[in-house]
Amino acid sequence: MNTIKLTYKISLIAILSIGMLFTSCESLELDLADNPNQLTPDQSNPDLFLNSIQVDFGKVVERFGAIAGQVTRIDNMFGRNYQNTYSPADFNDVWSGSYQSTGESFDDQNGHSQTFNGILADVRALKPLAIDGELYHHLAISQVIEAYTIVTLVDFFGDVPYTEAVQGSTGNLNPVTDSGATIYAAALELLDEAIVNFERDVTNEPENDFYYSGDWDNWIKAANTLKMKIYLQRRLVDNNAIADFNAIITSGDYIQTASEDFQFSWGANEIQPDNRHPRYANNYEGDGADEYLSNWLMNQMSNNDDPRIRYYFYRQTNAVPGAEIAPNEETLSCSLESAPQHYIDGNFTFCFLNNGYWGRDHGDDDGTPPDGFLRTTFGVYPAAGRFDDSSFQGISQGDGGQGAGITPIILSSWVDFMIAEVAMLNMDIPGARTALNNGLTKSITKVATFGALDTSANLSFEPNAAAISSFVNDRLADFDAAVTPDDRWDVIAEQYWVALFGNGIDSYNFYRRTGYPTTLQPNIEPNPGNLIRSFFYPADLVTNNSSVQQKPNTDQKVFWDTNPDSPAFPPAN
Known part of the structure; x- marks a missing residue:
């Protein structure tokens, strides 16, 4: 099986119990009362949009994290040829989860169903409601999540639609891609804005904060730590990256203890809904x-x-x-x-x-x-x-x-x-x-x-x-x-x-x-092809967007990867 598939069906209308504090034993319990794909802007409930954003984020990170773990031997990869191990269709679900749901559920090879609402679509819907209502903590959470999501999309696919994407029914149905470097810069701007918004007074707090339970100091630490991650990832093309990284270390305002860990907690329900890991x-x-x-x-x-x-x-x-x-x-x-x-x-x-x-x-x-x-x-x-x-x-x-x-x-x-x-x-x-x-x-x-x-x-x-x-x-x-x-x-x-x-x-x-570690077990196939430097675009993207053409192979590097071509780098295939 190529990927760890997600089985988490969720309703964002009825929350039965909240346990998303950052401890190992707390969990989220959600009722399956309505179809989350029916969540639309005309419902005008900022809490519902924020709930959707937070939960879809946990699912999207889990999905991306599993695939990346397979490539790097943390998990098992099922496929002797890197070029063919992951097909464009394998990414349709996580693409939908990151951008905007098509309303369909996705079934994996074991028959497990999963449903996404779409992080960026819900972020766009939430923003005017949050600004009009002075719900700046709602907005700030969504900005941190958007920043992590768009950076991860670049890390996996390279240039992706962003500026013209998810603009509603009147928007561009064939948005062009933005450069990875531009999207990284946008993520840093989002994080700076989020830090400011976490420090602002609000008319109402979020009904549910599934990550830090309303500890805005910890959210600021998470935002700063994500900035550190971004600086480190682009250090090969950014001469100021290490200095910027060290400046945050000097400030001390970043994740340093387990109580500050940024993580998504799953529940123990087997059915209605199945919210288990x-x-x-x-x-x-x-x-x-x-x-x-x-x-x-x-x-x-x-x-x-x-x-x-x-x-x-x-x-x-x-x-x-x-x-x-x-x-x-x-x-x-x-x-x-x-x-x-x-x-x-x-x-x-x-x-x-x-x-x-x-x-x-x-x-x-x-x-x-x-x-x-x-x-x-x-x-x-x-x-x-x-x-x-x-x-x-x-x-x-x-x-x-x-x-x-x-x-x-x-x-x-x-x-x-x-x-x-x-x-x-x-x-x-x-x-x-x-x-x-x-x-x-x-x-x-x-x-x-x-x-x-x-x-x-x-x-x-x-x-x-x-x-x-x-x-x-x-x-x-x-x-x-x-x-x-x-x-x-x-x-x-x-x-x-x-x-x-x-x-x-x-x-x-x-x-x-x-290029480290150099000690990784190689592919069992003697000539598996080059290591995946970025993945094929999702099938739904290239099928439905005439502005995007599929990549010829998986040798295409993301903007921050200036290392030599495979197979000389990394050393183990």
């Missing part, structure tokens, strides 16, 4: 898990005794064919095959891992055998599945945290890895080491809070303080022992990847920006 809903089913997890990531964490591994992954069995037990052609056909020569030459793991970690190699597109109750699946972080307490049982609906997990958007631990990148660029090795230490510690601390979501788990299997300290010290020792700058970059990048589990957008950007 999509990775839970897609895998904790009657027929077992639907998706495979990344052998590269599981091997990386297992070999390093990573204390987060029991939170990230739940093993349904304690043995994998070819490892502890005999090869099995029916359940794991590759266990009877020889490793490709380029895997042997690079000393990469192939097909199976020890200790029950049953996943797939990068690009393995073999058929799906009857292993739904054997393969490793998503754990309690971030999808709120089961904590791995070595019970080795088949999963079922309702297990673990019942799907009340999170989609991380910008976490405090990730910010430390951003700081580490800047330190490495400035040849500040002590600073990079400190940031690495901080990022690891914050990530582990946050992930460990999710164990409590699985009330049936034996939490005696949680790592103790000594195990956590040993892991962090070992990674710092790896950094200290690095012989070359490349080796230090690899240590930072590998741990950044682990911390990004749940949203691979920043790994995809980092990889194209830096």
Whole structure:
């Protein structure tokens, strides 16, 4: 299966309970009273538009984050040829979610239905209502969300329609694309405006703030941190980017603690509506898990005794064919095959891992055998599945945290890895080491809070303080022992990847920006083609908009990517 599909159907008319504070155990409960695609400007309710914007944003980030994670081995990618792994039609749903819904629901390969209202369409509808009513906090939230959305569209597709897009029934039905650089600049302007609006007096507060529960100081920190992300992403084409990044660091007004993390929280309802985390809903089913997890990531964490591994992954069995037990052609056909020569030459793991970690190699597109109750699946972080307490049982609906997990958007631990990148660029090795230490510690601390979501788990299997300290010290020792700058970059990048589990957008950007880590498992196909530098435009865009022509291939770089052409860069395909 190419992508993690979203299963979240939502009504924005009746809110039953609000739990979108930034803690691991709170969730959103929504009633399915009306069709969200019937939400139109003539309803003139700013809260309804803001609700729609916030929820669609969580779904869009989850979708983009899953695809990017697959390309960068955080998740499993199903496809041997990069050019053909993701078709233009694969992006119709997230395009609709970002711009404007066509009114249709999208079904994935497993029959899961999903509905979007359209972030930018609702932002456009909200803005005049918010200004007329002096609802500046409504407006500010929508501006932060719009900024993140349009930057992500550029990061995935390059130049996209923006200035002429989503202008209502009288607008241009064939809007031209704006340059990625122009859209990035517009995002920075939106964030500056949002910061001002968060500080203004208002006539009424939003009925629901699903991210920070009305803490406007935290929203300002999120806006500033998104600016840092933008500066870092365009640093190859912006001589002032690092100085601008450091200016925000100096101000101290950015995300630094878990209480300030920018994330979307899912609910635990299975029906009416199903608001569970999509990775839970897609895998904790009657027929077992639907998706495979990344052998590269599981091997990386297992070999390093990573204390987060029991939170990230739940093993349904304690043995994998070819490892502890005999090869099995029916359940794991590759266990009877020889490793490709380029895997042997690079000393990469192939097909199976020890200790029950049953996943797939990068690009393995073999058929799906009857292993739904054997393969490793998503754990309690971030999808709120089961904590791995070595019970080795088949999963079922309702297990673990019942799907009340999170989609991380910008976490405090990730910010430390951003700081580490800047330190490495400035040849500040002590600073990079400190940031690495901080990022690891914050990530582990946050992930460990999710164990409590699985009330049936034996939490005696949680790592103790000594195990956590040993892991962090070992990674710092790896950094200290690095012989070359490349080796230090690899240590930072590998741990950044682990911390990004749940949203691979920043790994995809980092990889194209830096070329690290160089240790990634290559595609199982010896000649898979060049790494995707940007994705094909969505099919609906090129079919319905005569101003946009489809790209000839996925080698087209986004405006900030000035690195050499593939396959020389990045080093691993």
